[in-house]
Amino acid sequence: MNSDKWRRREAPLDPLLLAAAVASGPHVTRHHYHHVGHTGIDPEMINLLLGEEVHDDEAIRAPPPRYVSRQAPRSQRLKDELSSNDQTTTTTTSSILVTSPTDEKSDNSVDPPPPVVKLVDPPAFDPVRQDIQVQCLSRARIPTPHGPVFLHLYRNNRDDKEHLAIVVDAEERQHRDASDSESSDDGEDHFDDLPHIISRSLNNVWNSHETKMDRLVRGAQSKPFKNKNKSSSLSLHNHQKIIPPSLVRIHSECYTGEIIGSMRCDCGSQLSEAIRLMSLQGRGVVVYLRQEGRGIGLLSKLRAYNLQDMGHDTVTANLALGHGADERRYGIATAILDDLGIHQIRLLTNNPEKVIAMATEGINIVERVPMIPPPQTRSEDLDKYLRTKIDKMGHMLSL
Numbered sequence: 001m002n003s004d005k006w007r008r009r010e011a012p013l014d015p016l017l018l019a020a021a022v023a024s025g026p027h028v029t030r031h032h033y034h035h036v037g038h039t040g041i042d043p044e045m046i047n048l049l050l051g052e053e054v055h056d057d058e059a060i061r062a063p064p065p066r067y068v069s070r071q072a073p074r075s076q077r078l079k080d081e082l083s084s085n086d087q088t089t090t091t092t093t094s095s096i097l098v099t100s101p102t103d104e105k106s107d108n109s110v111d112p113p114p115p116v117v118k119l120v121d122p123p124a125f126d127p128v129r130q131d132i133q134v135q136c137l138s139r140a141r142i143p144t145p146h147g148p149v150f151l152h153l154y155r156n157n158r159d160d161k162e163h164l165a166i167v168v169d170a171e172e173r174q175h176r177d178a179s180d181s182e183s184s185d186d187g188e189d190h191f192d193d194l195p196h197i198i199s200r201s202l203n204n205v206w207n208s209h210e211t212k213m214d215r216l217v218r219g220a221q222s223k224p225f226k227n228k229n230k231s232s233s234l235s236l237h238n239h240q241k242i243i244p245p246s247l248v249r250i251h252s253e254c255y256t257g258e259i260i261g262s263m264r265c266d267c268g269s270q271l272s273e274a275i276r277l278m279s280l281q282g283r284g285v286v287v288y289l290r291q292e293g294r295g296i297g298l299l300s301k302l303r304a305y306n307l308q309d310m311g312h313d314t315v316t317a318n319l320a321l322g323h324g325a326d327e328r329r330y331g332i333a334t335a336i337l338d339d340l341g342i343h344q345i346r347l348l349t350n351n352p353e354k355v356i357a358m359a360t361e362g363i364n365i366v367e368r369v370p371m372i373p374p375p376q377t378r379s380e381d382l383d384k385y386l387r388t389k390i391d392k393m394g395h396m397l398s399l
């Protein structure tokens, strides 16, 4: 390498620049001149930088603040890590603080690590049972433009995907708000009158050692459900009134439509519309299955799109790639609905196959509610896609 060409620039220190750095306030981030937390202008420092004499009588004042790392020395951290092998990874805080030397800890001691919330594991699936088993691992409130929903994350004994249930339950929310503030200690359930949509597997006792904190962090009710007839875990739902037929959508993952906003399909608007309708009614469940591209996966779906750009439609493109027109299964959706105590549904769909599949799985469909694509989402690509669904897949939709 030509060293002349790459010679290092030895620019002289620009006193004005340095003075600006010192004088600027804490709004200037560490990506600019200095770390957040600087206490402001230090006239002595400016004088020094500008090469002027120090006229301040209090030349020997309290020394300027210094940056002190609160992170323990590496040797200390290694020792800590070794001695806490049984704990999940924790780190000492590594934030950089401005302290004056008098604040500095004389013994170089380290702040205690933040407490780790260690949760009990969910119960294992029963290896003897041959049917589909699901287990809700966590539930959390998610505010959406249509109101809050409760996202439930499931595992199952068939695949390693995280299928989801998006639960809309206004009454359940009110109940939770009330019971949180009551924090009743009487051990009694307070939801006898309300047919809430509650996951049985999430709320069951997972382990005899589980704490209230375990339950709250995974999103379960703080107190386990009383097993009034002492027979089985089904008591949770037996205990409640039967949930009236709820709006349910069985939705399949669509990265392109939901994340990128693709106008080749209506998946994104369908998902949003389903949550909107459920929020209007105060109740409903979207079972969100990770069956991208009608079960063929994102990679094949992208290839199918290229075939569609060459003249194929959404069905023939799948077939040309050696896939079925629709490879989805609905057994996991049924198991999730069962876990939520929902057995009668008003199914939001135009797809006759979905109706048949859910009915075959034992779900009582009391009504099919059509999904009408909103006019503002219509485009040439979408119309072609919908037309193929109507003509080749029998979708119950009129354009």
Ligand SMILES: Nc1nc2c(ncn2[C@@H]2O[C@H](COP(=O)(O)OP(=O)(O)OP(=O)(O)O)[C@@H](O)[C@H]2O)c(=O)[nH]1
Pocket (backbone or CB within 6 Å): 252, 253, 254, 255, 264, 265, 266, 267, 270, 291, 292, 293, 294, 295, 296, 301, 304, 314, 318, 348, 349, 350, 351, 354, 371, 395
């Ligand atoms: N293979 C393939 N999959 C697609 C295409 N467009 C959308 N999808 C997938 O189709 C699935 C969504 O299916 P929908 O047709 O919206 O739902 P549906 O069950 O058929 O019918 P509705 O319930 O009436 O909406 C998602 O998994 C999408 O990723 C496509 O052109 N090719």
